Amino acid sequence: MNIGDAADLSGLPAKTIRYYEDIGLVKPLRSSNGYRTFRESDAHKLAFLGRARALGFTIEDCRNLLALYEDEERASAVVKEIAKQHLERIDGKIAELKEMRATLAHLVQECAGDHRPDCPILADLAMKRCDEDDRRKST
Amino acid sequence: MNIGDAADLSGLPAKTIRYYEDIGLVKPLRSSNGYRTFRESDAHKLAFLGRARALGFTIEDCRNLLALYEDEERASAVVKEIAKQHLERIDGKIAELKEMRATLAHLVQECAGDHRPDCPILADLAMKRCDEDDRRKST
DNA sequence: CGTTGACCTTCCAGCGGGGGGAACCAATAG
DNA sequence: CTATTGGTTCCCCCCGCTGGAAGGTCAACG
Numbered sequence: 001m002n003i004g005d006a007a008d009l010s011g012l013p014a015k016t017i018r019y020y021e022d023i024g025l026v027k028p029l030r031s032s033n034g035y036r037t038f039r040e041s042d043a044h045k046l047a048f049l050g051r052a053r054a055l056g057f058t059i060e061d062c063r064n065l066l067a068l069y070e071d072e073e074r075a076s077a078v079v080k081e082i083a084k085q086h087l088e089r090i091d092g093k094i095a096e097l098k099e100m101r102a103t104l105a106h107l108v109q110e111c112a113g114d115h116r117p118d119c120p121i122l123a124d125l126a127m128k129r130c131d132e133d134d135r136r137k138s139t
Numbered sequence: 140m141n142i143g144d145a146a147d148l149s150g151l152p153a154k155t156i157r158y159y160e161d162i163g164l165v166k167p168l169r170s171s172n173g174y175r176t177f178r179e180s181d182a183h184k185l186a187f188l189g190r191a192r193a194l195g196f197t198i199e200d201c202r203n204l205l206a207l208y209e210d211e212e213r214a215s216a217v218v219k220e221i222a223k224q225h226l227e228r229i230d231g232k233i234a235e236l237k238e239m240r241a242t243l244a245h246l247v248q249e250c251a252g253d254h255r256p257d258c259p260i261l262a263d264l265a266m267k268r269c270d271e272d273d274r275r276k277s278t
Numbered sequence: 279c280g281t282t283g284a285c286c287t288t289c290c291a292g293c294g295g296g297g298g299g300a301a302c303c304a305a306t307a308g
Numbered sequence: 309c310t311a312t313t314g315g316t317t318c319c320c321c322c323c324g325c326t327g328g329a330a331g332g333t334c335a336a337c338g
Binding site for chain 2: 044048052053054055056065068069071072073074075076078079080081083084085086090091095097098100101103104106107108111112113114115116117118119121122124125126127134
């Protein structure tokens with residue numbers, strides 16, 4: 001099948017599929033007219049990649065996961081380890097975002113949001129770090 | 140003051156400060172030897188930018204926030220609106236990450252993680268979307 | 279006076295993970 | 309025969325920096 005069909009089957013844009021070939025994630029054949037020719041297994045791999053990417057795995061994780069998938073003798077422990085590390089990355093990001101969110105939500109709540117120029121949001125951003133007393137008082 | 144001092148005061152790497160000048164966020168003077176010369180106000184702006192970035196605001200948001208900060212006649216409503224939109228972006232990302240996390244945590248939990256090759260993580264990634272029955276059963 | 283080393287300058291490349299679009303061939307329908 | 313839809317390669321662009329090369333400047337030391 002051609003790249004368009006592979007794109008439809010896998011749900012990935014053709015551009016992305018070409019990119020994945022470029023970086024060696026898939027290796028479709030070529031027909032005499034120069035078109036990429038995807039086997040069932042290639043389309044299957046692409047769908048695999050799409051799902052792994054949707055879970056936020058990096059390309060390198062995907063490469064490893066794909067290799068493990070192909071390896072009938074893998075130990076599931078290896079797969080689990082990759083997933084666990086990714087889970088930690090996700091947890092880290094969530095924690096980071098939540099902290100931002102908390103600070104920001106607090107500031108938004110404090111801000112009158114009217115025609116007047118007084119704005120605790122700007123005041124906080126402008127806060128000099130030598131004003132530690134102020135921070136201790138308000139925190 | 141030179142870029143190194145500005146970097147120390149603002150907490151930003153010198154590279155980043157040069158970049159911020161490049162994109163017009165700060166406009167330090169130049170002394171006769173070609174070195175950038177930062178006023179107190181420049182260092183202050185850089186610190187402002189650092190804190191805005193730490194809250195996850197985009198560079199364009201920062202540009203707007205900085206302009207509002209400089210504008211004594213701003214309406215706090217405008218600032219608040221920027222912050223609220225950013226808050227929504229953050230909430231969106233958190234939701235997305237939490238969904239990933241839930242899926243992934245479930246799979247990790249299911250996986251034995253031993254020497255055997257059977258792995259529900261890989262099985263899920265490899266799951267063909269035509270297997271809708273299976274998904275309905277397990278969901 | 280020379281030299282060392284810390285600082286500064288510019289420019290160019292690259293990260294991840296593709297997206298947009300040009301310029302060009304191939305296949306097919308009417 | 310032409311129009312349309314596909315495919316191909318190519319290179320630049322996005323964000324927000326970061327690293328490195330090649331070179332200029334300045335203060336201190338001997």
